[in-house]
Amino acid sequence: MGQKLRVAVLGATGYSGLELTRILLRHPRVERPALLRRPNTASAADSEKSDSNLADIFPALYGNGGYPMEPFSWTSLKHNGVDLLFLATPHEVSRELVPQAAAQGMRVIDLSGAWRLKQAKHRTIYNFPDDESVTAAEVTEKAVYGLPELNADKLAGASVVANPGCYATTIILALAPIVRAQLANLDKGIVADAKSGVSGAGKKPTSRTHFVSVADNLSAYSVFAHRHLGEIAEQLQIDADDITFTPHLLPIPRGILSTIYVQFNRPMQAAEVQDCYQSFYRSKPFVRVFSSPRLPEIQFSLNTNYCDLGFCLAPDGRRLVIVSCEDNLIKGAAGQAVQNMNVMHGWQEEEGLL
Amino acid sequence: MGQKLRVAVLGATGYSGLELTRILLRHPRVERPALLRRPNTASAADSEKSDSNLADIFPALYGNGGYPMEPFSWTSLKHNGVDLLFLATPHEVSRELVPQAAAQGMRVIDLSGAWRLKQAKHRTIYNFPDDESVTAAEVTEKAVYGLPELNADKLAGASVVANPGCYATTIILALAPIVRAQLANLDKGIVADAKSGVSGAGKKPTSRTHFVSVADNLSAYSVFAHRHLGEIAEQLQIDADDITFTPHLLPIPRGILSTIYVQFNRPMQAAEVQDCYQSFYRSKPFVRVFSSPRLPEIQFSLNTNYCDLGFCLAPDGRRLVIVSCEDNLIKGAAGQAVQNMNVMHGWQEEEGLL
Amino acid sequence: MGQKLRVAVLGATGYSGLELTRILLRHPRVERPALLRRPNTASAADSEKSDSNLADIFPALYGNGGYPMEPFSWTSLKHNGVDLLFLATPHEVSRELVPQAAAQGMRVIDLSGAWRLKQAKHRTIYNFPDDESVTAAEVTEKAVYGLPELNADKLAGASVVANPGCYATTIILALAPIVRAQLANLDKGIVADAKSGVSGAGKKPTSRTHFVSVADNLSAYSVFAHRHLGEIAEQLQIDADDITFTPHLLPIPRGILSTIYVQFNRPMQAAEVQDCYQSFYRSKPFVRVFSSPRLPEIQFSLNTNYCDLGFCLAPDGRRLVIVSCEDNLIKGAAGQAVQNMNVMHGWQEEEGLL
Amino acid sequence: MGQKLRVAVLGATGYSGLELTRILLRHPRVERPALLRRPNTASAADSEKSDSNLADIFPALYGNGGYPMEPFSWTSLKHNGVDLLFLATPHEVSRELVPQAAAQGMRVIDLSGAWRLKQAKHRTIYNFPDDESVTAAEVTEKAVYGLPELNADKLAGASVVANPGCYATTIILALAPIVRAQLANLDKGIVADAKSGVSGAGKKPTSRTHFVSVADNLSAYSVFAHRHLGEIAEQLQIDADDITFTPHLLPIPRGILSTIYVQFNRPMQAAEVQDCYQSFYRSKPFVRVFSSPRLPEIQFSLNTNYCDLGFCLAPDGRRLVIVSCEDNLIKGAAGQAVQNMNVMHGWQEEEGLL
Numbered sequence A, B, C, D: 001m002g003q004k005l006r007v008a009v010l011g012a013t014g015y016s017g018l019e020l021t022r023i024l025l026r027h028p029r030v031e032r033p034a035l036l037r038r039p040n041t042a043s044a045a046d047s048e049k050s051d052s053n054l055a056d057i058f059p060a061l062y063g064n065g066g067y068p069m070e071p072f073s074w075t076s077l078k079h080n081g082v083d084l085l086f087l088a089t090p091h092e093v094s095r096e097l098v099p100q101a102a103a104q105g106m107r108v109i110d111l112s113g114a115w116r117l118k119q120a121k122h123r124t125i126y127n128f129p130d131d132e133s134v135t136a137a138e139v140t141e142k143a144v145y146g147l148p149e150l151n152a153d154k155l156a157g158a159s160v161v162a163n164p165g166c167y168a169t170t171i172i173l174a175l176a177p178i179v180r181a182q183l184a185n186l187d188k189g190i191v192a193d194a195k196s197g198v199s200g201a202g203k204k205p206t207s208r209t210h211f212v213s214v215a216d217n218l219s220a221y222s223v224f225a226h227r228h229l230g231e232i233a234e235q236l237q238i239d240a241d242d243i244t245f246t247p248h249l250l251p252i253p254r255g256i257l258s259t260i261y262v263q264f265n266r267p268m269q270a271a272e273v274q275d276c277y278q279s280f281y282r283s284k285p286f287v288r289v290f291s292s293p294r295l296p297e298i299q300f301s302l303n304t305n306y307c308d309l310g311f312c313l314a315p316d317g318r319r320l321v322i323v324s325c326e327d328n329l330i331k332g333a334a335g336q337a338v339q340n341m342n343v344m345h346g347w348q349e350e351e352g353l354l
Helices: A017-024 A074-080 A091-104 A120-128 A132-144 A150-156 A165-182 A228-236 A270-280 A332-346 B017-024 B073-078 B093-106 B120-126 B136-143 B148-155 B167-178 B228-236 B270-280 B328-344 C015-026 C074-079 C089-102 C120-126 C136-142 C149-154 C166-180 C228-236 C270-280 C328-342 D015-026 D074-079 D091-104 D120-126 D132-140 D146-153 D166-180 D228-236 D268-282 D330-344
Strands: A007-010 A035-038 A084-087 A108-110 A161-164 A191-195 A242-250 A257-261 A285-288 A309-312 A319-326 B007-010 B034-039 B084-087 B107-110 B159-164 B190-196 B245-248 B256-263 B287-289 B307-313 B319-327 C006-012 C034-037 C086-087 C106-110 C161-162 C191-194 C241-251 C256-263 C287-289 C307-313 C319-326 D008-011 D033-036 D084-087 D107-110 D160-162 D188-198 D243-249 D256-263 D288-289 D306-313 D319-326
Touching: A007 A017, A007 C228, A017 A084, A074 A091, A084 A091, A084 A332, A084 B136, A091 A108, A091 A161, A091 A257, A091 D008, A108 A332, A108 B287, A120 A228, A120 D084, A150 A332, A161 A332, A165 A191, A165 A228, A165 A242, A165 A257, A165 A309, A165 A319, A165 A332, A191 B256, A242 B256, A242 B319, A257 B190, A257 B245, A270 A309, A270 D074, A285 B136, A309 B148, A309 D091, A319 A332, A319 B245, A319 D160, B007 B017, B017 B084, B017 B328, B073 B093, B084 B093, B084 B328, B084 D132, B093 B107, B093 B136, B093 B159, B107 B328, B120 B228, B148 B167, B148 B328, B159 C307, B167 B190, B167 B228, B167 B245, B167 B256, B167 B270, B167 B307, B167 B319, B167 B328, B228 B245, B270 B287, B270 D243, B319 B328, B328 D288, C006 C015, C015 C086, C015 C136, C015 D074, C074 C089, C086 C328, C089 C106, C089 C136, C089 C161, C089 D084, C106 C328, C120 C228, C149 C166, C149 C328, C166 C228, C166 C241, C166 C256, C166 C270, C166 C319, C166 C328, C191 D107, C191 D256, C228 C241, C241 D084, C256 D188, C256 D243, C270 C287, C270 C307, C307 D033, C307 D120, C319 D243, D008 D015, D015 D084, D015 D330, D074 D091, D091 D107, D091 D160, D091 D288, D107 D330, D120 D228, D132 D306, D146 D166, D146 D330, D160 D330, D166 D188, D166 D256, D166 D268, D166 D306, D166 D330, D228 D243, D243 D288, D268 D288, D268 D306
Parallel strands: A007 A035, A007 A084, A084 A108, A108 A161, A191 A242, A285 A309, B007 B034, B007 B084, B084 B107, B107 B159, B190 B245, B287 B307, C006 C034, C006 C086, C086 C106, C106 C161, C191 C241, C287 C307, D008 D033, D008 D084, D084 D107, D107 D160, D188 D243, D288 D306
Antiparallel strands: A191 A257, A257 A319, A309 A319, B190 B256, B256 B319, B307 B319, C191 C256, C256 C319, C307 C319, D188 D256, D256 D319, D306 D319
């Protein structure tokens, strides 16, 4: 198997970072990852200095000597021969660190939304203070949107990988076969009604993530104003107004189910649609296409890197309902990041992910 | 206040029947309701003979001498001077009993789907064996769809009230102001993505209602094939193909949130939409219209008879997302039945419901 | 019915305060309560100044013109003829305000732990800075522990009522009949294993109340160190070391179930035990004694002011397991406060609580 | 690594059987397990004939060609060279099949309670119709109680392994260090207050496992009458009356937390107790002893084979509260079965379990 890859994780104390660490610890091709404490960046002064061991934050990791965390510095990363840096950090932090990584010649997989968007109009929602800078333009150009099912060819040589958003993954994978085959009647509009578990809202305690606010409840939020809309439109090469995307907060810890409504240009047969999906994802190990009218549920893909797709066609042959499920922390974040690493290095796409 | 109304409940052992009993027990205008054991009808031989007291089934009712159940018979109902019969029974049972009630001259409010549909094409999904009979045609004609916000005038003299479906209530109330004002572009299609708590699936234990199947999960079901679609189309006077309705099973005991997507014929202002809703529901005590962009959540209407409505308008002014919430056992069933009773008798609509 | 009582609530923005407000709004003997914004006390500078309407904090209260909040001042309370003040405030705040109320001659029901303990050794866990003061001694002496089932006679003339802790209520009510009849072998030790829903931990968002921390979990906390231990011991007149009390955090919004283990001095018959409980609580409307071996569950008492008791006796006749349930926000807080108000004023104990 | 072991699983369609199948599929020392359909035994005529593929029952297994199930027969098991049979079957079925396996010379690990108890008085609760038979006596004698932390030496040569009950595992492991060191004052009585997720109640839908019955609830059951009491007493070599064991049903899918109360013969120091636990479990990879007063929670051991132990000592040094957690389907069932297999074959105890 040769030399193992040396990797480091910044942000292991968040939900995605923890999952990422767990997957990397089991991955046969990488060394035990270095876990880094967040630096004092301009945008994020609330460093994690006091956390000396990941097991203190996540007692599920108790035992085995623990998981000591190290201070972050480019010098020590270089000194330790780290080949690949994972950023599981807020987008403000990633916005600062990715250009530094590029300048250091270090490959990076960024789980935040900092570098996913190519078009300036879609980035306005983030209000990046550096968006006009030359460096930002350079990094934006070289960053590859890390959805391996669509962009595997660009990932091989990538130095900056922008890992997709959790909602965006379920929606793009559900729509790509239909939209790329130009079967969708965009004039009628697409609806993506998405529901996510609470880990998607992050680990910070807020009144919104308080147990009493979430339990026995369901709520819609960020209607017409969610950050993932831009990446969905860009990857599907459609206008953002052609799709209405509504996220909801589910009373479960993890998992996403997106129900997607699209209309066809002409009446279709269920078998045609089935074929369209199955041929599109034939050699893609992490997309499971269910046989219509069987539909995936959130439980089926929990704790896996699968995105599960199923659909029902209306009797009129013109309206399609697609159900798309994933574990938001795995296929929607950490697992996909590792899948990207695998593709970048020419390894088997499933390595360390089954 | 005069003489109190004598009422009876058949089906108090189900979730809706229990809520109905609780509300009637507090209602200032009705006598303590007679609780009836289900008869041995042709369609439902699994009678509830063994249940002698409702508190044995629902220990939350423990104390106060209990709630004894009586055998069902038309003779004894007449003998006891019962004025109004509530049926919280499966639709097969209601299909048999409502014509009998009509023949006896007894007013009835039926919580099932047995008599909600006027158009034969919408009834095919129920496969009623008696659908061609003269009696069925007569009862169908006289039955009033018991959504008091739309049909208050017909309720006054009604002898048979078909209480609406839980999903249908949230969707019809959300769409009526827009559709009746002919603002909706039906050609673009309407989407109603609805999510319900498990009590909506009934009390019978099945693998689908097992805690382990529901918890930490979300699933879509009956896509393009749910029974409530017909009543939605009939009440909105639209074609059933103009609306795509997808129900989902939420990991919560009760409550419904429907997210509804409609496109306008012309660009609208948020204030126009707000005004459309507020004027439509001005004198309707059980519809709360939220000020956009504030949206209702399931928790807000739990244990109340409210249907809560809120909306967001797209920046393009053409796409509207409406969020509609209710407690499926109250406004979606038992509370609405009592509201119908109030309107039928000319009492205050809120009587016993606040 | 005569003149209605004028009451005010300080702390309506907390979970207990909200429940209290809801109950008082329905209470036939009190005026619509004044809702007060918390003052800038020395100990609690995070006043609720910005909250002008309770419906903004709890949108479930939407409609009906809202629930405006007023600034707190003794002058305006007096001016408005307020007869009784409810404090649903942190114990530090109550520690400051109750002596002021006493000085003003205003009766007060305090839901916090500030004035529940008579014995100095039990109060050390609170670290009250004023515990040695003359005023504190005076208020401590006059404060009545507001468990109406045990202390109804003292409540009639009380000017300061210390409303019991939620856990303490379930445990004291479960043990009082046995302990007062001197049936318990205290030398063997009593165990109270208690489990509470998350609302008991308060509304403040913390990592402990984050949905992802609580869901799919159970945890014990404050073992041998919970504040309610002292009031349990005092009310049962036993040594605190005679009882081991362990609270747990349940993944539910509300409700407490305490499982209590006690050994008898001599072998008993189940019928004797049943009789002991039933005669003790014969005229107590809010304690429901289940017939052994039937046991209460948390659901049975939710949204009610009941404390439900059930028990199982070991075949050896010496070991008793008692199960005690309540809604922590009602019988464990707001409902009990109103029950205390009813008893203080010589009204029916159930007034406004059924 | 040599030849892999050939194993078969009967009962893969249950929750424990599914977990077992998943673990065996990943185990480096065993062939892909044969999945057997349940035979028509006298006691269990409801065979699983119709289930041809495990993925039809658990769609989470979708893909990878599925998991076909084979009819059960001793002939075909022998023919296929199966070395070890796992029974994840009801105890009635295991009671019939284990003697047959013994007669065939096939080693078996039985996950049911059929063969755990040595003493006739503890078996009466099961009402085994064959309990007086010679065969039953023989199998009982040779069956090893498969708790590897206590019985590793007997497992090596075992032909019949009775896998422990889920509750029993948490309680025995929590108490063994104290009881074996004769530190416990048994005269004062031990209390084990245990709480389990719903998967412990099995997959069969009942009114007790209905989502609406479990959610927002907690209930105690089988007080003084749970089947696991006998095995706890036997393994700890104490009298069953020395321990009071109360199970509760938690509103979570999986996981057990047992809170255990024991009194010491003499005052102890926390360090002594810590030392007692740590030395007892020093070389046991699947028991994690937390440093007092840190306590385990259910989440920490979910999806692992760990039993987590933590404790708090009373200030008086005489009362100990132990908290013991596990995943009931893993350390409480399937994982422990695989751990037993590992120990039986002299493999590393952790093989396939990390």
